[in-house]
Amino acid sequence: MTASGGADPVAARRTGARRWAIALIAVLIAAVVVVLLARLVRATPAGTAFVDRVPGAAPLPADAPxxxxxxxxxxxxxxxxxxxxxxxxxxxxxxxxxxxxxxxRRKDGRIRTAHPPVRIALDLWSHYVGDTLWALNGIVFLVLLLVTGQWVRIVPTDWAVVPAAVSAGLQYASLDWPTTDGWTDYNGLQALSYFVVVFLAGPVAVLTGLRLAPGFAARLRFLDRVLPLRATKRIHWWTMLFLVAFTAVHVFLVLATGAVRNLNHLYALRDDASWAGAAVFAASLVVTAIAVLVLRPPLVRRAAAATGTVLERPARGRP
Ligand code: HEM
Ligand code: HEM
Structure with a gap:
């Protein structure tokens, strides 16, 4: 059986590729239609007056960082x-x-529990390592965001964020980018999307992930009716797709709306036209590429073996 459930893996892969191609073409056509519509709306007197009256900056308190x-x-x-x-x-x-x-987990290891160790696929072990680091980093981020007051930039507290987001959306869609400078102001759409990513998608990914973890799932049987594993797996998957789509659009816009200045904000902590941020960003890409190259399956196996017991069975054998 394949991941897509078909008996013939080659046919299943071909169907998958065809579906992706159709989806891509549909997205391209939709994008062209959206741009044309947005341009039409902005060309009307009402559209022009709306963008002049609401330029798109998200409302912020006077003492915002x-x-x-x-x-x-x-x-x-x-x-x-x-x-x-x-x-x-x-x-x-x-x-x-x-x-x-x-x-x-090793039975005689330092961590002891009332239940015997649960055996998990090695890929799931790698997933746990990545997502534990990701979730811990996210928790530290959230705590610092809340205690330093930095949260006011990405938590909407005024309904004026809605027309601001509509205006920013209209400007993005008409390919005439909003002119807010992220150093002082996010536009309404940025503020809302950052809020959704940090306060909704992140927690949903973690909670559904914990629900799916075999060790917990076996002990959370009372949840089987309220939140069945199949539905949870679907939500977990779609949350991943959302985060990936957000990242793609986010990085595209960071680069398309004044890359040098934008990169300076978060990669060099300055708001000028120097190349410092772009250089640090390039270095971060090199570090990421090295990490991807180094963390190949043999090293992952060794790391897993250092923290527990790694078991192998032939591809067609029984567990
Ligand atoms: C590696 C590629 C990325 C680059 C180059 C990048 C760049 C930036 C920049 C320049 C800003 C500040 C916006 C501005 O000044 O207008 C920003 C903010 C932000 N980015 Fe990214 N980003 C990247 C990846 C991500 C990813 C993967 C996520 C989450 C899934 C993310 C989430 C955010 C959030 C939540 C903010 C707002 C932070 C705040 O003000 O509290 N970014 N990003
Ligand atoms: C604390 C955080 C997380 C935990 C504990 C966790 C746990 C899990 C578990 C146990 C599975 C296996 C589900 C199964 O096969 O039954 C899984 C699958 C998966 N996880 Fe996570 N996860 C976490 C965060 C994330 C994040 C942040 C992403 C991506 C943004 C992600 C993406 C995925 C994907 C794509 C799958 C495969 C789902 C499928 O087969 O359809 N996970 N995760």
């Missing part, structure tokens, strides 16, 4: 790195055929 603290830049950078590994291992779990490598 300006710029970014160093901790925010570090957490933001680490978030991208850990998310990459979490998504990569999650993708492998989604595509996986029957696993052949497993990991189990």
């Amino acid at each position: 300006v710029g970014f603290p160093a901790w925010l830049a570090w957490q933001h950078g680490l978030n991208a790195l850990f998310l990459l590994f979490t998504v990569r291992s999650g993708w492998r779990l989604h595509r996986a055929e029957r696993p052949t490598m497993f990991w189990a």
Whole structure:
């Protein structure tokens, strides 16, 4: 059986590729239609007057922080790195055929529980490592955001954020980008999407992930009716797709709306036209590429063996 449930893996892969191609073409056509419609709306007197009256900046209290603290830049950078590994291992779990490598906590190890160790696929072990780092980084980010008052930039507290988001959306869609400067102001759409990512998608990914974890699932049987495992797995998967789509659009817009200046904000903590932020961002890409190259299956296996017992069974054998 394949991940898509068909008996012939080649046919299943072909159907998958065809579906992706159709989806891509549909997205391109939809994008062209949206741009044309937005341009039409902006060309009307009402559209022009609306964007003049509501330029798109999200409402902020007078004492809102300006710029970014160093901790925010570090957490933001680490978030991208850990998310990459979490998504990569999650993708492998989604595509996986029957696993052949497993990991189990050592019975005589330092951590002792009332229940015997649960055996999990090695890919799931890698996923746990990535998502634990990602979730811990996210928790530190949330705590610092709340205690430093930095949260006011991404938590909407005024309904004026809605027309601001509509105006910003109209400007993005008509390919005439909003002119807010992220150092002092996010536009309404940025503020709302950052809020959704940090306060909704992140927690949903963690909670559904914990619900799916075999060790917990076996002990959370009372949840089987309220939140069945199949539905949870679907939510977990769609949350991943949302985070990946957000990242793609976010990075595209960061680069398309004044890359040098935008990169300075979170990669060099300055709001000028120097190339410092672009250089640090390039260095972060090199570090990420090295991490991807180094963390190949043999090293992952060794790391897993150092923290527990790795078991292997032939691909067609019984567990
Ligand atoms: C690695 C590629 C990325 C780059 C180059 C990048 C760049 C940026 C920049 C420049 C800003 C500040 C916006 C501005 O000044 O207008 C920002 C903010 C933000 N980014 Fe990213 N980003 C990346 C990846 C991600 C990922 C993977 C996520 C989460 C899934 C994310 C979530 C956020 C959030 C939540 C903020 C707002 C932070 C705050 O003000 O509290 N970014 N990003
Ligand atoms: C604390 C955080 C997380 C935990 C504990 C966790 C746990 C799990 C578990 C146990 C599975 C296996 C589900 C199964 O096969 O029954 C899984 C699958 C998966 N995870 Fe996570 N996860 C977490 C965070 C994330 C994040 C942040 C992402 C991506 C943004 C992600 C993406 C995925 C994907 C794509 C799958 C495959 C789902 C499928 O087969 O359809 N996970 N996760």
